[in-house]
Amino acid sequence: MSIEISTELGMPKVEPTLEDKISNITHSKRTIQVEPAGFLTGIENGHKRLKLDIPTTSNKVDSYSSDSDTDAEAPDEKPFSSLSPDSLFDEPLELPRSSLGPDQDLQPPKPCKPALRTAPPIPGLFFDPSVRLSDALADEVAKFCMEQYFVEDRSGKRINQAMLFERAKGASGSSEERHGAATGSSVPANAASEPIFPTSATSLPPPLLSLLDSLSHILKPTLPDETHKLLFPSSHPLHARQAILNLYAPGEGISPHVDLLRRFGDGIIGVSFYGGCVMQFERVQGENDDAQPEASDAPTEEIYSVYLPQNSIIVLTGDARYRWTHGIALRDGDWVLSDGEGKGRDDDAVCGTEVSPRAGWIPRSTRLSITFRWLLPGADIVGGG
Numbered sequence: 001m002s003i004e005i006s007t008e009l010g011m012p013k014v015e016p017t018l019e020d021k022i023s024n025i026t027h028s029k030r031t032i033q034v035e036p037a038g039f040l041t042g043i044e045n046g047h048k049r050l051k052l053d054i055p056t057t058s059n060k061v062d063s064y065s066s067d068s069d070t071d072a073e074a075p076d077e078k079p080f081s082s083l084s085p086d087s088l089f090d091e092p093l094e095l096p097r098s099s100l101g102p103d104q105d106l107q108p109p110k111p112c113k114p115a116l117r118t119a120p121p122i123p124g125l126f127f128d129p130s131v132r133l134s135d136a137l138a139d140e141v142a143k144f145c146m147e148q149y150f151v152e153d154r155s156g157k158r159i160n161q162a163m164l165f166e167r168a169k170g171a172s173g174s175s176e177e178r179h180g181a182a183t184g185s186s187v188p189a190n191a192a193s194e195p196i197f198p199t200s201a202t203s204l205p206p207p208l209l210s211l212l213d214s215l216s217h218i219l220k221p222t223l224p225d226e227t228h229k230l231l232f233p234s235s236h237p238l239h240a241r242q243a244i245l246n247l248y249a250p251g252e253g254i255s256p257h258v259d260l261l262r263r264f265g266d267g268i269i270g271v272s273f274y275g276g277c278v279m280q281f282e283r284v285q286g287e288n289d290d291a292q293p294e295a296s297d298a299p300t301e302e303i304y305s306v307y308l309p310q311n312s313i314i315v316l317t318g319d320a321r322y323r324w325t326h327g328i329a330l331r332d333g334d335w336v337l338s339d340g341e342g343k344g345r346d347d348d349a350v351c352g353t354e355v356s357p358r359a360g361w362i363p364r365s366t367r368l369s370i371t372f373r374w375l376l377p378g379a380d381i382v383g384g385g
């Protein structure tokens with residue numbers, strides 16, 4: 001079953017519940033699938049899945065051909081083809097806009113500042129382009145996700161987002177149960193006002209659990225101990241994880257956002273599959289200043305762009321998670337500093353009509369991302385009214 005949902009992209013000040021999102025959205029674009037793993041009561045079947053078919057603007061030409069460029073009510077609709085409804089801004093933000101037009105697909109946006117290939121100096125952001133999943137593991141995980149979640153629905157629409165949940169260990173019910181296949185019937189039409197998660201299935205599917213296991217090993221030597229512990233606690237974790245899977249066609253992206261403050265905790269892991277893209281980080285002005293108690297040394301720039309190659313891993317904690325937005329511009333490709341360049345030096349980038357000879361245009365291909373986040377207490381109580 002499909003449910004039409006829509007969202008105002010002018011973001012609400014009060015964080016919406018899933019029910020709010022289902023009932024209030026008006027401009028959204030993603031066809032999403034929710035794979036519940038059960039921490040709400042009320043639904044018997046552990047394999048229900050919810051598809052939310054959202055009016056799409058995934059066609060990049062459409063997104064630029066509209067004459068509503070100055071439409072103040074939907075300022076963020078055009079530059080991005082996708083918006084995770086689970087990752088809304090806490091405040092509206094002015095979005096960067098690509099200068100690409102429908103006939104300029106392979107033209108770089110100008111003025112242009114090529115993206116870095118290494119981590120920018122944002123506290124709490126960990127990224128090392130040489131630390132990657134093996135091709136074999138990446139292929140296995142991506143293949144599983146594609147076959148399991150990114151199928152066409154009955155109307156032929158491509159699903160491009162799936163959310164998977166686990167249950168916190170120690171919560172009532174068996175924490176050891178596993179569920180893999182996302183098969184079964186859809187939720188009832190009034191799902192938005194009912195608990196949508198079953199009680200039986202309680203964990204992420206095995207390929208994602210082994211991905212987490214590998215990530216723990218791969219990241220161990222590169223992360224500070226406390227960051228590694230935050231992401232991969234050795235004893236039972238306090239919180240349940242959510243995995244959000246996003247599939248991007250070339251030209252698609254995600255609006256700059258801070259992952260919901262009251263729904264997700266600190267410590268976010270993002271993995272890129274199939275293709276790379278540039279992720280842009282922009283310091284949040286003012287609004288989230290009290291989200292985290294400790295202040296940090298201010299980086300010199302307000303905006304950084306970083307190229308995330310295939311099979312790479314990025315970790316956001318602290319400031320990077322709470323005080324900086326992340327987003328992916330709607331573009332067919334990205335200007336990226338050449339290999340060996342971009343060690344975080346400001347003078348590597350050239351702006352204006354010239355682009356640094358040390359930068360190259362990397363066309364986008366299909367990209368799958370898997371993002372792991374901790375669900376905060378109460379974040380599982382969605383849609384129950």
Ligand SMILES: O=C(O)CCC(=O)C(=O)O
Nearest residue numbers: 084087244246270369371
């Ligand atoms: O695709 C990505 O890497 C980012 C996804 C994201 O930020 C989100 O779903 O909140």
Ligand SMILES: [Fe+2]
Nearest residue numbers: 087258259326
């Ligand atoms: Fe996000």
